[in-house]
Amino acid sequence: MDVLVCGAGVAGAALAYWLRHHRFTPTVVERAPGVRTGGYATGLRGEALDVLDRMALLDQVRALDLRLGGAAMTDEDALPVAIRPTDVEILRDDLAGLLYQATCGEVEYVFDDSIATLEQTDADVRVTFDRGRPRRFDLVAGADGLHSRTRSLVFGPQERFVRHLGLYTAVFGLPGRFGGRVHRVPGKAAGVLVTRDGSRARAALHFASGPLAYNRDDHGQHKHIVAERFAGQGRLVRRLLAEMWEAENLFFEANAQVEMDRWYAGRVVLVGDAGYCAAPSSGRGASQALIGAYILAGELATAGDQAEAFAAYEREMRGFVAEHQQMGREGADQFFLGPPPEEELGTTVARPHLVRLRNYAPGLAAERSSPGRAAR
CATH class of the missing domain: 3.30.9.30 (D-Amino Acid Oxidase; Chain A, domain 2)
Incomplete structure (x- = not known):
């Protein structure tokens, strides 16, 4: 299948990686002239680290951990982020850069362009772009963030889904x-x-x-x-x-958060902030993006058709998204209430993870241990 991925951030690049691994042909379109830089740090833990391990990127991510060796991550009292244990803290653009480097050799990236229109048929999706020529794809995945143009074109205006x-x-x-x-x-x-x-x-x-x-x-x-x-x-x-x-x-x-009853329609599906943004105050946006990309690509590789795959992807992710959006709301509330007393810092017990990652690629551990392994 040819899959158009809209957005070259964490969700888009991670999805491109796993689609390529499962022998799909992804094309990533990004409205910025290159991989976006800037932004703040993001926390990674649990299943997100498992996904990075399966991508053979965990060691590189840990090498960029801001908290190792007494790193100057001293702003927890100022950030509107719920106080939760975090295993790794990394700059968002560092993570996006690693994902891009892991995929750019085998994935087509189209920068400085964006989708203009989408027309779905029973067999494909016909896409026009702001600058490039029209193309047809089997599927389209919107990974274009809180202000997703993909979501607006297929599901309706932003005001219906974004909660400030x-x-x-x-x-x-x-x-x-x-x-x-x-x-x-x-x-x-x-x-x-x-x-x-x-x-x-x-x-x-x-x-x-x-x-x-x-x-x-x-x-x-x-x-x-x-x-x-x-x-x-x-x-x-x-x-x-x-x-x-x-x-x-x-x-x-x-x-802000994105709240939707369904993340797919026909041959178009949303992943990451485009479909279920938990807000920066959750501290878990990148984790959601990594896990959502892994599950979506895996379900597409194992299901009978895209409708079955999209439904399974949503079932697997719903509980996880609900958990992290609640963390986002609590993180925002914490900003207004002020930091907890010093004796309470670090004592909050994280909710149990609601996602158990399936192994969509048996034998991957052996593959990723081979020297010079590239994205598949």
């Missing part, structure tokens, strides 16, 4: 000399994260707000919004705002 959690986050790069620091006042928080080697630092500024109207592509407008919200704050925030004005790669987004 009352928070916005801005993330941008800093010189490595900053070091880890925290600033927190009612309704506002700022944190600085530094990589283990001190070569890279990221600032994250969070503020409480109802839904805002703004142009998603106008980073200058985003900077003005953030500067207005943090005007009059302390010395650290003033320094961060000064750096923000010079930052070339600013990530600005709402903490």
Whole structure:
């Protein structure tokens, strides 16, 4: 089967990996001119680490773990993330870069383009693009995030599915000399994260707000919004705002969740944030993306047809998504309630995992141990 994957982030690249492994032919289209950089850190644990192990990427991910060796991940009190045990903490763009490198040799990537229209038939999906020529695919997978164009074209406008959690986050790069620091006042928080080697630092500024109207592509407008919200704050925030004005790669987004009754329609399916975003406040978005991609590709490889595969994928993922979306709501609530007392930090017991990963590829452990193994 030829499968169009819309989005080259964690969900899209991971799905491309597993589709190729199962002998499908994926094509990934991404509206950005390359793999997106920037963004903050993401926590990985449990089944997500199992998926990375099956991809032979776990050692590389652990080598980039921000928490190893006393890493300067000192902003837990500032971030609107539910306090939960985390096995690995990695910058999101580092993870996306590893997934891209694991797939780009055998997967077609089309950057600086996006789908314009989708027309489904009984036999295929006819796709037009903003720049490229029209093409036909057997299936289309929307992995294009919270503001998924795939979802809008097939399921309806964003307003039907996106639930705002009352928070916005801005993330941008800093010189490595900053070091880890925290600033927190009612309704506002700022944190600085530094990589283990001190070569890279990221600032994250969070503020409480109802839904805002703004142009998603106008980073200058985003900077003005953030500067207005943090005007009059302390010395650290003033320094961060000064750096923000010079930052070339600013990530600005709402903490929001995607809630849908069904993640597929005909030959089109959603994976990752496009179908079930848990919000950055969950700390589990990348984990969901990795597991969803693994299960979706595995079900497509083992089911009788795509309808059976999509239904099985949704059954496997629903409990897991419900768990992590609840964590996202609790994480957002924590921002408003303030950090828990020091004696409670690290004592919260994580809910039991609701997903038991099937082995869709018997013998994979032997394959991945062979020298020079590439993505299949």
